[in-house]
Amino acid sequence: MKKLFAAIALAASAVACVGSPTGASADRRTDAELAAVVAGSWRSAEDRDRDQYRHPEASLAFWGLRPGMTIVEINPGAGSWWTKILAPYAHRTGGRYVAGYVDLGAPNVTDAARNARMAFENEYADASLYGDIGVVNFGMTSGLAMPDASADFILVARAFHNWARADGVTDRYMAEFARVLKPGGVLAVEQHRAAEGADVASTAPTGYVPEAYVIQAAERAGLRLAGRSEINANPRDDRDHPFGVWTLAPTRRTSPVGQPPNPDLDRTEYDAIGESDRMTLRFVKAG
Numbered sequence: 308m309k310k311l312f313a314a315i316a317l318a319a320s321a322v323a324c325v326g327s328p329t330g331a332s333a334d335r336r337t338d339a340e341l342a343a344v345v346a347g348s349w350r351s352a353e354d355r356d357r358d359q360y361r362h363p364e365a366s367l368a369f370w371g372l373r374p375g376m377t378i379v380e381i382n383p384g385a386g387s388w389w390t391k392i393l394a395p396y397a398h399r400t401g402g403r404y405v406a407g408y409v410d411l412g413a414p415n416v417t418d419a420a421r422n423a424r425m426a427f428e429n430e431y432a433d434a435s436l437y438g439d440i441g442v443v444n445f446g447m448t449s450g451l452a453m454p455d456a457s458a459d460f461i462l463v464a465r466a467f468h469n470w471a472r473a474d475g476v477t478d479r480y481m482a483e484f485a486r487v488l489k490p491g492g493v494l495a496v497e498q499h500r501a502a503e504g505a506d507v508a509s510t511a512p513t514g515y516v517p518e519a520y521v522i523q524a525a526e527r528a529g530l531r532l533a534g535r536s537e538i539n540a541n542p543r544d545d546r547d548h549p550f551g552v553w554t555l556a557p558t559r560r561t562s563p564v565g566q567p568p569n570p571d572l573d574r575t576e577y578d579a580i581g582e583s584d585r586m587t588l589r590f591v592k593a594g
Contacts, residue, residue: 340374341367344395349436354388357557360582361497362538363392369536370495370589374400376459379487381407381445381480382466385423387430389464394431398438405453410446447476451483458487464497465585467521468552471511477520481528485592494530494590496521497539499552499583514552518586525590534589544584552583 345363372378378397383390383406394404409424410416424442431437444452461484470476484494501507501515510516522532548554550563554577561572 340396340399341372344392344399347391347395349395350391353557354391357388357582360539360541360556361388363389365538366495366497366536366587367392369534369538369587370460370462371493372396372460374402376400376402377405377457378402379405379407379451379453379458379461381451381461381463383408383427385426387427389462390431390437393462394437394440398434398436402459403441404438405441405443405458407443407445407451407453410444410449412444412452413446413448416446447479450479451487453487455486456489456492458492459489460493460495461488462495462497465499465514467496467498467516468511468514471507471516471520477524478527481524481530485528485530488530488592490592490594492592493533494525494592496586496588496590498586498588500540500586501546510546512551513546513548514583515546518588521586521588525588530590530592532588533591536587536589539585539587541581541584543580544582545580546584548577555580556582 341364345358376397378393380389380393390404390406396402397404406427408427409420411421411424428440428442431440463484467477470480488494498521499515501510501517503517503519505515505517507516507520518535525532544555546552550560552558553560556578559574559577561569561574
């Protein structure tokens, strides 16, 4: 417990807030359950090793996660790192976990995408651990297939660099998040961060976007920036990597996409960096 309180105190000192996150000084049950799921035996050693870069307890405290919330994770992906924390937490505290993952309503949905969603549902089928998780369509055709004002907390982790590469995608999804959030609901963002003032068209293919790009898109959708934090900052990341952010851990790419790994690439410099420099932002829907 002392370790958890120290992490939350560190988070508070790192936050440059534009308003205090509701529930950031959460009750003792929140702290205990969050600490318990982060320490959960179902999380792999590799996942737990990444806590030093992603700071799950401090990040979720900053974002204002609380018991009983309906939590939506956008595109959890094959690794689903956050899912193994968020789904058990929702289950233990009387909330609900929903993944917006793959748009089965899209006319161009691939078999690979269908299989990925099926694999995700199978991985989290243990209701005694994860609860009765929901998986809903998410994409340009279906939007986020949830009712208006039905979610308390939406997490978008490391997705904006993909959306920024096509016109209108980010705005479409931000509008959907604003629609689905309840008044006072939170949009939590973790994203590889480009240098401020950088051209997003140039940085997005490398995996990075400027904070201003995300903030302006959220504001266009009617969401208010309520806090920004340096919890997940990494000043060692100069963003100058031969294969973009994927050169760094955990991907550790050594060759371009589609080519075999290059065993002769000297990774010393990149492994010393660790994981990427990341923005950590909290937006709120007006009450």
